[in-house]
Amino acid sequence: MSDTHEVLQDLAADIEETTRLVEGLDEDAWSRPTPAPGWSIADQVAHLTFIFTLAENAAAAPDRFRAMTAAAAQDFNGAVNAALAQFHALTPQELLARFRARGDASLKALAAVPAGRTVPWLVRPLPPAVLARAGMMEIFAHGQDIADALGVRREPTGRLRHLVHFASLTRDFGYEARGITPPADPFRFVLTAPSGEVWTAGPEDAPQTISGPAHDLCLLVTRRRHRDDLDLTAKGEDAKAWLDIAQAYRGPAGEGRTPGQFAPGRGVSAR
Numbered sequence: 001m002s003d004t005h006e007v008l009q010d011l012a013a014d015i016e017e018t019t020r021l022v023e024g025l026d027e028d029a030w031s032r033p034t035p036a037p038g039w040s041i042a043d044q045v046a047h048l049t050f051i052f053t054l055a056e057n058a059a060a061a062p063d064r065f066r067a068m069t070a071a072a073a074q075d076f077n078g079a080v081n082a083a084l085a086q087f088h089a090l091t092p093q094e095l096l097a098r099f100r101a102r103g104d105a106s107l108k109a110l111a112a113v114p115a116g117r118t119v120p121w122l123v124r125p126l127p128p129a130v131l132a133r134a135g136m137m138e139i140f141a142h143g144q145d146i147a148d149a150l151g152v153r154r155e156p157t158g159r160l161r162h163l164v165h166f167a168s169l170t171r172d173f174g175y176e177a178r179g180i181t182p183p184a185d186p187f188r189f190v191l192t193a194p195s196g197e198v199w200t201a202g203p204e205d206a207p208q209t210i211s212g213p214a215h216d217l218c219l220l221v222t223r224r225r226h227r228d229d230l231d232l233t234a235k236g237e238d239a240k241a242w243l244d245i246a247q248a249y250r251g252p253a254g255e256g257r258t259p260g261q262f263a264p265g266r267g268v269s270a271r
Contacts (some may be wrong), residue, residue: 141222174245175262208236
């Protein structure tokens, strides 16, 4: 099984998990606010729908993708808000159908990219497997907002290994978002998977190390939990400082979450 095929399979599972979170909600619940200020559950699904639309076009229609993203180069937040607005007229059932359709179409488009090729993305071209991992980061982050709004807890799975890998690749995004020069030394990540297996990334002799549960790292780099509420340990001054600014996405960091905002184990399990 190729790396791209494996990550696309796991992204498909994430899309299905998010679908199950919202498919039984009534119209009032779709309007429920999430921890992201100003965003309802419907907004979260709309954002993911737009992300998958971008990914589909990046892989299958690059010229259309470039036209769609031209505005984002000048006004990132404005482009995001404009993308959400196009879905406001849809009913919850229509929005969910659009989400599933665009998610499926993006998976097929990325799977069809010939081996060794890249596809255009917001800053530079990416291999399909890396873009799929970016999609997993998006659906993990915005799916977490939905779960928090509903008071449910998503069970961590082995699919998080793709997001851990993506977090190691995007270590410098937090620095770049704040105009800080990243440290020259690489980091070592030593993380415990939900199964108890140990996942690692980065050179073994790196002087800076991040360790702890893989799920906690994913919550940190998507800024869905404050570092004080996570069981992550940093060795080295650069690594300790990184815990305050870590993010696995480009652009503004956003407000993040406050210490103690979410009690450990909050919510009922979502299966």
